[in-house]
Every structure is written in structure tokens, then in C-alpha cells.
Amino acid sequence: MSLIACESTTNVLPNFPMGWYSLALSSELQIGDVKSVHAMGRELVLYRTRSGKVAVADAYCPHLGAHLGVNGHVLGETIQCPFHGWQFNTDGSCDSIPYCDKVPRSAALQSWPACEANGEVYMWYHEEGADPQWQVPVVTQFTDADWTTPRRVEFEIPAHVQDIAENSCDPVHFQYVHSQNETPVSEISIDEDGRTMHLNAEMEGTQGLGIKHHLHSEIHQPGLATVHQNFGPGAELMLLNTAQPVSKNMTRMRWTLAVTKPIEDVAGDKAMEGIIAGLSDDAPIWANKVHRRKPVFCSGDETLMTYRKWVRQFYIEQYPETSTA
Ligand code: FES
Numbered sequence: 001m002s003l004i005a006c007e008s009t010t011n012v013l014p015n016f017p018m019g020w021y022s023l024a025l026s027s028e029l030q031i032g033d034v035k036s037v038h039a040m041g042r043e044l045v046l047y048r049t050r051s052g053k054v055a056v057a058d059a060y061c062p063h064l065g066a067h068l069g070v071n072g073h074v075l076g077e078t079i080q081c082p083f084h085g086w087q088f089n090t091d092g093s094c095d096s097i098p099y100c101d102k103v104p105r106s107a108a109l110q111s112w113p114a115c116e117a118n119g120e121v122y123m124w125y126h127e128e129g130a131d132p133q134w135q136v137p138v139v140t141q142f143t144d145a146d147w148t149t150p151r152r153v154e155f156e157i158p159a160h161v162q163d164i165a166e167n168s169c170d171p172v173h174f175q176y177v178h179s180q181n182e183t184p185v186s187e188i189s190i191d192e193d194g195r196t197m198h199l200n201a202e203m204e205g206t207q208g209l210g211i212k213h214h215l216h217s218e219i220h221q222p223g224l225a226t227v228h229q230n231f232g233p234g235a236e237l238m239l240l241n242t243a244q245p246v247s248k249n250m251t252r253m254r255w256t257l258a259v260t261k262p263i264e265d266v267a268g269d270k271a272m273e274g275i276i277a278g279l280s281d282d283a284p285i286w287a288n289k290v291h292r293r294k295p296v297f298c299s300g301d302e303t304l305m306t307y308r309k310w311v312r313q314f315y316i317e318q319y320p321e322t323s324t325a
């Protein structure tokens, strides 16, 4: 009899899906700041130029390999390497070498498209370097005077970004992992462009804030989603969920939450506590599971099957077909 090798050691995780990933809060990156960031399995340097522009590039200098995120400096619109002073523009090209007039053609950093929205700095990742194919959605509630100042929390989750996103399309697990009495009735739909996925659910009030409400989640890509909850006139909650995939096995999640001002005292902190409690329910499952490239699904797993078909568009590699039992 031959045994199959242990899956915890042979399991192959997918690459990082293309999309916008949050690397920091805007407030953590002031003019002239240089930060070292580990994301997408790479060492990156994140900085803000004198004019206020944010830039992201691979961190290792093409010259002798110094890490630009450690003691690198912003000089005008460039970043200067701490080792021999080479300066790089935000597009990665070498602007100048202080001790030489001629800049070698291959003296360039791999730069990544960057943008700011919702109080966060994002990088666009595509494993073949293609340009951004959509924009980061702007959550208008976070700057609306009728809504509270956003609350924020961050967590490192030991899972692939795709598996974390899959959780929101998995209504059955709420009953088993999150101690809910029943599976909420939910419906998944996808926009005509095939990209943005919507999940609508009537929540019975046996979870979260304990009040019946309508939940609408918009999933723009794995690692970028909003959740809007409507409890009644003037009583709403908006959540932005962004991800920084650190490695294939570790993802830093950032949650930003605002509620309409009349319900701040009853819902503001409580909703945040609910998110944290939900994560600690999921954590042991995520920390110990493997990623199934080809799960066996039953006919009750319709939303999961829809998710797995939808998610393929974010990969360059051929993703396996799902199967049903
Ligand atoms: S290693 Fe960067 S300038 Fe020499």
C-alpha cells in the first residue's frame, strides 16, 4: 500500500492574486518618510516624496544590493540609497549617481503603481507587471460629517489572502465556527463586468450587534471588500476590509469601521469587538488548515463554488476546476 505524502508539507499555495493591497496607513507615512515593508513575499521600500507623492519599489538597490528601506533618504522626488548615494525616481529609473555622469541603462528598481484612498496607501500587484485594471473604491462614509471618525484595527492572520476572502462567501461556517443558531439566508451576485461580487443577506439579529439588519458586502478582489449594514433609518455601519499579503501563509488585515453618529455609543466599539471576536473564532481553523486547490464540494456549497470560479480571474496561472461530490 502506498501512502499519500502528508499534505501539510506538500501542499502548494497559489500565487498572489492581482489587485490593490494596503501597505500602511497614510498617517504612518509623512513627507520624507521611508519605510521598509515586507509584502507579496518581497522586500519593498515605501516612501513619500517632498511633493507628497507615495511610491513603492523593490527594496534592494541594483548597484550592490543595499536595502533602500533601511537608512534610505528622500531627496526631492527621489529616494537615495544609503550605501553609495544613487538616486531613483518614483518610476524606478535611476535619476543620478553622485560620483559618475553616466547612468547604466539597467540601473533601475522594480517600481509598483501606488495610490492613496480611505486613509491607506495601496500598491498594485500583478505578477507580470501589468498596469492597474481597476481603481480602489473610495468609501465616502469615512469623510462624511454624519458618520463617526473611522476606527481601525490590524491583525496578522496565518492564511493565504484567497482563503481569508473565501470566508465571507461561506455562510455554513457561521453556524459551526461563530456559534450562530442558523445559516443566514444570503445571495451572491456578480456585476456585468464579472469582477465585483456582491453578497446580500438578511441577518436575523442572532449575531454581531444582536439587531436584525440587511448586510451588503462588495468584494472587489481577494483582499479588498466593503461591508455595509443597515439597521434602519439613520442607523448604518460601514466596514472596509483591506489586506497586505505578507507571504503566502501570512496576511496582515486592516479593518476600518465607521457608523452613523446617532448609533456610535451603542454600536461603535461593540461592532469592533464583534470583528475581533469573529477573528479569534476563525484563527485556529486558518492556522491549521491547508489550502485545497481542488476541494470536494457538495450541492449545498453553491456560494463557495461561485467564489472559486470568480477568483480565477485574478490569477495568471491556470486554476484547477472545482469538483462536486
Ligand atoms: S548599493 Fe545602492 S548605491 Fe551602492
Ligand SMILES: [Fe+2]
Residues within 6 Å of the ligand: 167, 173, 177, 178, 278, 282
Ligand atoms: Fe469566519
